[in-house]
Amino acid sequence: MIGSAYAAMLRKAIAKKTLKPEDVSEALTVLRGGAVRIPGPLLSAFRLQLANEPYSSATQAFLARTGGVSVVTIQAAVEPDAKTLASIRQTFIKDGRTLVRLRIEPSLAGGLRLFHDGHLLDASFRGRVRRLIEYVS
């Protein structure tokens, strides 16, 4: 699905003649399943577009293949509204290198917590209660 969307974007760019020959070459490499180190303009734009869309493992695989990706997982007790979600995404998304993934975890009771690169930022109600219990005991 990502491949066909990317191919459509590539066709459009070629038709508009906005791509340099080396960009076309790189774009075709990606389309054939090859990996690139530094994404060109077309690819960067496409990566940014994907990063703003809801998370999927296919997206993560595509971003990993085309210059790397870092995933931020946010656990929330309830589904945040669209505005909050967009705001969270905007905080993390830089050059399409970070993907935000949302997971609903009712047992958090409230608040949210964030997993990234081996770190946990716990701002959930459950986490707060636990920290307090640990301190008291």
Added chain:
Amino acid sequence: MSRDSLQPFLHALDEALKSVPAEAERSRAGLVETCRDGVVRVSGMPGLRMGEVIRIEDADADALVMEVDRDGGLAVVLQPSERVREGLAAMSDGRFLTIGVGDALIGRVVNPLGAPVDGLNALEKTIDVPIESVAPDVMARAPVSEPLQTGIVAIDALIPIGRGQRELIIGDRQTGKTTVALDTILNQKGKDVMCVYVAIGQREARTAQVAQTLKDRGALDYTVVVDAPASSPAVMQYLAPYAGAAIGEYFMNKGKHALVVYDDLSKHAVAYREVSLLLRKPPGREAYPGDVFYLHSRLLERAAKLSPENGGGSLTALPIVETQAGDISAYIPTNVVSITDGQIFLESALFYRGIRPAINVGISVSRVGGAAQTHIMKKASGTAKLDLAQYYELAAFSQFASELDAATKKQLVRGERVVEVLKQKANHPLALWQEVAVLWAATKGYLDEVPKADAVKAIEEYLATFEARFPSLIETIEKDKELTDEVKKDLDAACSTLL
């Protein structure tokens, strides 16, 4: 609960948390993505290491990392917990799997993580050592040179085992493999050898029976039992022999002698196959993963005789492998045969003919134990193997011959008596002097005149009287362990008098 009623609580919570000092987060964390058949996939935790232990929050469970990838890895849950589920956080302090070892373990039954399962008090004064460790290197080792007396005449005479050796006990089910191992443990009483019995995938009742036998015979005073029963998760069965080895190494590194029995490695391989298949490792021959050889080689390489500079301790391994219909050319048996320094092959046919222990001396071998055999045992058992070999050959031919010459008849009688002498009751290991006395009587022909049917009884009476009438000879044998001309003369005198 409405949002309004929750607000005061949350406010109070935040106020209370203000007094909690901020502490830098030391552990790394990831997210449990999936949990299936005791295997969890953790993500968001790059840099996980193989063998690392992660803690699953709110589930009171640990998991052992057995596969890593760029973003996390697969870990096998160590404690069966219904609370492990996706969405929980997984924490890592960078610790690896350890077991608490120490003298406090002696006489205890513990699980592969070192937790007591015998219902007695908690263990005190133990030190944590890694369950997996690298085997001693070449320069740290010394050649096997001291005997490990099993108390089983057939083994001590024909397939001697040395301290630091790895001797496989192999055979079909119900052929007495555990009994051989157990007798060896029982015989270490007073010999300054610490024993570890590792039960892998056994029925709990059977392990309880083993522990009771050890207790009844006073062997629990120098033995540790590691129990990973059939009802325990496969990962615990997989870890059990490594835990046993770690306990044995503790004694070895203190300059003591240790003996570890792995009962049995067939079930261990099956447990590892189960774990590997759950981890989606590619199955190979008989569905075992590709590293099943390494599974056992790295375990058995930990058995060693250390050089005097390294304390001179030893770790002897007695792995047990079960065969199907006597097929020692199956995958796991051939692997373990090739790793060990010899094998004791137990045969169903011999067992059902009443020859117990049912050791087939023809295909049993000890590759390094000969150098460790005591002088007196080497000399006393000198012709026993030859007598047996000739007996079995002649016995096969004599079935077709109508008349036998005197020499052949004599050889057959001698062989029959040697076979009788090698028979032994379960849990009745013999002392060195007893082994020497019966071997001398059989190989020198003192039992030839005793009818075959009466041989066992005659040997029992012979040993009882020997003990009462020749205490000085017994002392000399046990102390000097040399077959001098004087000892030979005394043995001949004892045999002539008593048989």
